[in-house]
Amino acid sequence: MSRSEIRVGGLGGQGVILCGTIIGKAASIYDHKHSGMIQSFGPEARGSSCSAQVILSDEVIGYPYVRNLDVLVAMSNDACHKFLPELKKDGVLLYEEELVSFPEGTRPAKAWGIPATRFAEELGRKLVLNIVMVGFFAGVTGLVSRQAAEAAVRDSVPAGTEGLNLKAFARGYEYGRELVGGAA
Amino acid sequence: MKASPEGVLTGVHFMDGDHAACEGAIAAGCRFVAGYPITPSTEVVERFSVRIPTVGGMFIQMEDEIASSIAIQGAAWGGAKVMTVTSGPGLSLMMEHIGLAVMAEVPCVIVDVQRGGPSTGLPTLPAQADMMQVKWGSHGDYQIIALSPNSPQECFDLMIRAFNLSETWRCPVFMMMDEVVGHMVERVEIPPADQIEIVPRRWTTKKPSEYRAFEPGPDMVPDMAKAGDGYKLHITGLTHDERGYPAMNVPAQNRLVRRLSDKILKNRDKIVDVREDGCEDADIIVVSYGITSRVAGAAVEMARGLGLKVGSARMVVCWPFPDVEIARLSRKAKAIVVPELNLGQMVGEVERAACGDARVYLVDHAGGSVHEPERILETILQAARDAGLGFKTEAERS
Amino acid sequence: MESVKLPAKFALKNGVEVLVRDMVRADEPAVFEFFRLLPLEDRHFLRNDVTDPIRVHNFMIDDTHDRVRAVVAELDGRIVASAEIDRNHFGSMTHIGQLRVIIARELQHQGLGTILSRLLIADGVNAGIEKVLAETSTENKAAMLALEKMRFRKEATLKLHVKDLAGRKHDLAVYSYDVSHIWDKMEALVADYSPMREY
Ligand SMILES: CC(C)(COP(=O)(O)OP(=O)(O)OC[C@H]1O[C@@H](n2cnc3c(N)ncnc32)[C@H](O)[C@@H]1OP(=O)(O)O)[C@@H](O)C(=O)NCCC(=O)NCCS
Numbered sequence: 001m002s003r004s005e006i007r008v009g010g011l012g013g014q015g016v017i018l019c020g021t022i023i024g025k026a027a028s029i030y031d032h033k034h035s036g037m038i039q040s041f042g043p044e045a046r047g048s049s050c051s052a053q054v055i056l057s058d059e060v061i062g063y064p065y066v067r068n069l070d071v072l073v074a075m076s077n078d079a080c081h082k083f084l085p086e087l088k089k090d091g092v093l094l095y096e097e098e099l100v101s102f103p104e105g106t107r108p109a110k111a112w113g114i115p116a117t118r119f120a121e122e123l124g125r126k127l128v129l130n131i132v133m134v135g136f137f138a139g140v141t142g143l144v145s146r147q148a149a150e151a152a153v154r155d156s157v158p159a160g161t162e163g164l165n166l167k168a169f170a171r172g173y174e175y176g177r178e179l180v181g182g183a184a
Numbered sequence: 185m186k187a188s189p190e191g192v193l194t195g196v197h198f199m200d201g202d203h204a205a206c207e208g209a210i211a212a213g214c215r216f217v218a219g220y221p222i223t224p225s226t227e228v229v230e231r232f233s234v235r236i237p238t239v240g241g242m243f244i245q246m247e248d249e250i251a252s253s254i255a256i257q258g259a260a261w262g263g264a265k266v267m268t269v270t271s272g273p274g275l276s277l278m279m280e281h282i283g284l285a286v287m288a289e290v291p292c293v294i295v296d297v298q299r300g301g302p303s304t305g306l307p308t309l310p311a312q313a314d315m316m317q318v319k320w321g322s323h324g325d326y327q328i329i330a331l332s333p334n335s336p337q338e339c340f341d342l343m344i345r346a347f348n349l350s351e352t353w354r355c356p357v358f359m360m361m362d363e364v365v366g367h368m369v370e371r372v373e374i375p376p377a378d379q380i381e382i383v384p385r386r387w388t389t390k391k392p393s394e395y396r397a398f399e400p401g402p403d404m405v406p407d408m409a410k411a412g413d414g415y416k417l418h419i420t421g422l423t424h425d426e427r428g429y430p431a432m433n434v435p436a437q438n439r440l441v442r443r444l445s446d447k448i449l450k451n452r453d454k455i456v457d458v459r460e461d462g463c464e465d466a467d468i469i470v471v472s473y474g475i476t477s478r479v480a481g482a483a484v485e486m487a488r489g490l491g492l493k494v495g496s497a498r499m500v501v502c503w504p505f506p507d508v509e510i511a512r513l514s515r516k517a518k519a520i521v522v523p524e525l526n527l528g529q530m531v532g533e534v535e536r537a538a539c540g541d542a543r544v545y546l547v548d549h550a551g552g553s554v555h556e557p558e559r560i561l562e563t564i565l566q567a568a569r570d571a572g573l574g575f576k577t578e579a580e581r582s
Numbered sequence: 583m584e585s586v587k588l589p590a591k592f593a594l595k596n597g598v599e600v601l602v603r604d605m606v607r608a609d610e611p612a613v614f615e616f617f618r619l620l621p622l623e624d625r626h627f628l629r630n631d632v633t634d635p636i637r638v639h640n641f642m643i644d645d646t647h648d649r650v651r652a653v654v655a656e657l658d659g660r661i662v663a664s665a666e667i668d669r670n671h672f673g674s675m676t677h678i679g680q681l682r683v684i685i686a687r688e689l690q691h692q693g694l695g696t697i698l699s700r701l702l703i704a705d706g707v708n709a710g711i712e713k714v715l716a717e718t719s720t721e722n723k724a725a726m727l728a729l730e731k732m733r734f735r736k737e738a739t740l741k742l743h744v745k746d747l748a749g750r751k752h753d754l755a756v757y758s759y760d761v762s763h764i765w766d767k768m769e770a771l772v773a774d775y776s777p778m779r780e781y
Contacts, residue, residue, distance in 0.1 A: 010774075011774075012773065012774040013772060013773060013774055014772065014774065015771065015772030015774065016774050017774050018771050018772055018774075021198065021369060024198060024369060024370075025198035028198060028370065028371040029196050029197075029198055029371060034371075035370070035371070036368050036369065036370045037198075037368070037369040037370075038364070038367060038368050038369070039367065039369075039774075050774045060478075060481070061370075061478070062478045062479055062480075062481045062482035062485075062557065063478070063479050063482050063554070063556075063557055064364060064368055064475075064478065064479075064554065065553075065554070123709075123710070124676075124708075124709045124710025124711075125710040125765070125768075127765065127768050127769060127772055128768075130772060152198075156771075157768060157771070158764060158765075158767035158768050158771065159764070160704075160707050160761070160764035161707070161708070161764055161765065161767075161768050162708075163704070163705070163707070163708025164707075164708045164709065164710060165768075167708070
């Protein structure tokens, strides 16, 4: 059985949950897999650390939480270092390169950075940083198809913002594909 | 009767159980909710408050749960399909009026998105520790119906069943969700309205002069009349006769209270729903409900991988308790394992039904998370050892 | 508001079908011709003397990032309308878009101005613009009505600000269309406070 466990972490307000939701939605609605998303939140979540757990699977998902983390998507330094210990040995770390730093020699082997916030600002709105990350996730890991992810972005964001959000997705996706050496 | 297409969000969605439950209620025809928002159930009413004006219904945020649980009963007598939504602390406040809904036979759905207790406990974390409270929380003898969804999809599907059951049997029906099912986001498919079967309110066909508000039909349930339609209605929490007038004597009490219980218990075959998987030749059967049934599924798979014959039986309806089904299973199996997110509630019912035929093991949990599948597996293995069943070790397997 | 894929054909109210496409450098002679044929009254309120080829050339090569998009409408190989939306690329007004539309006389009041404006506003939103501005002399009733129909609101009037051909002064009306509500929803979506909703 193929099961992939993903955690998206960052600060409340960065669109952490939306990022996790779009990944889950892409897999379950458009790639026809099973997926479940659970957010960790407390009443105090705004502005504080927050995260979403996403499970993708070929079969019905029994245990709904992360147990053996395959991919960590980190949008803040805190979230990165909080959840890094959870990442399995050969797990993949995707991080916001300008917000996350590693003390000497602690950067995991399979770690890919992206200046997602800067990209989002260049595109016109910092708000779409989480969509840049969705693109980056799809581009680097291939766990959701580009088509599925784009369809999920399109129907998850408010009417009127699809254009910019799809550009943000493409930016992250292509950057990711280039980093791992695939054709964009 | 088919659902009204108005308000049915036909299509494939990626939504959490709270939102799906709200959509289920709207599709079932619920047009009135009174509630006092409480974590982890807030999203149900939050969504309802936004969605319902578009289909011509109403949401009232009440001053508290006591008021919510009585406002819905007024609306039900006014003709609406009704619901209130809460979590443990709110449910505790509703108990008095739940008794009234039982006594006055008010069709209503009460959603309990369970969180850790007692008291305010763990607002944002799951438990299944209100299972006995919904059955026994109000005073007196009575029966209610309780459903236990294990996914957002079932939050939608069972919500429709909950409304249908409440209309059919005229009693409070509980949706026993939990924080995980409520907040977990998954694929939810909402069928077209013409594929959703809806039970309409049982309006009387009698003339006002012939109508007696609490005269039971052949299924032991009386038909309703809408307040304001010219029928004389007297609705009371006091023991009443078939006209609804107080009759505080032993025969009236015996007749009424027995009927209120019997209309559920004697019709239980039309209500219970146990989903069995691999129970035919199982030595050990895991009996579970709600979110725990998903985790149990993972444990059952592991145990089967070790060569054990393990079946799983999921109680989709927890009340009325499926005692006949559990008794049958326990005659065939050597052991029954019951994982639940409490320190032992439904397990007592399982023991009662098993009647010593199979040994019953509890896998408890104080709440705040779900079981690790390994913990359930451990108990399955313990049960296997106690029953003298052989199985491979994890090492032999790999 | 997804960007309209161009080129695209649009049927106008009088049944004429025009081709709307992005403006390209090679359009310079045709654009010049379009501007040259505009009646003096319509040309008068433009920023540049568009009968001067150098000015038109400068307009054409204005492909700095300030221009979000410029489009033209074509009929029988002729350019019959030009429209653009610009923004500041730096500073406190990067979220403001400036809309400019001009339609050939014979095709005015056929819905083309509205089509081009809508299309450019969608592009603006997709580029992160929150508020679109358009200016017109209060003498230009057609422009004012067209803007109001598109839900622009008159936000300011500069008193006796512009002169018409006869030297008479008129007010300049500054119209705005606030599209920030579209992004407010996105803001709520990324709040991470409560589970996602999709009502
Ligand atoms: C102003 C202008 C851009 C409008 O474009 P247009 O394609 O002519 O306008 P539309 O057909 O889309 O009309 C939209 C509304 O504007 C009003 N309108 C347009 N032309 C009008 C006219 N000649 N008289 C009165 N109202 C008129 C109408 O209310 C119309 O709605 P309707 O068709 O339901 O009656 C165009 O007339 C033009 O290029 N004028 C000269 C240049 C200019 O003034 N530019 C304005 C600077 S932003």
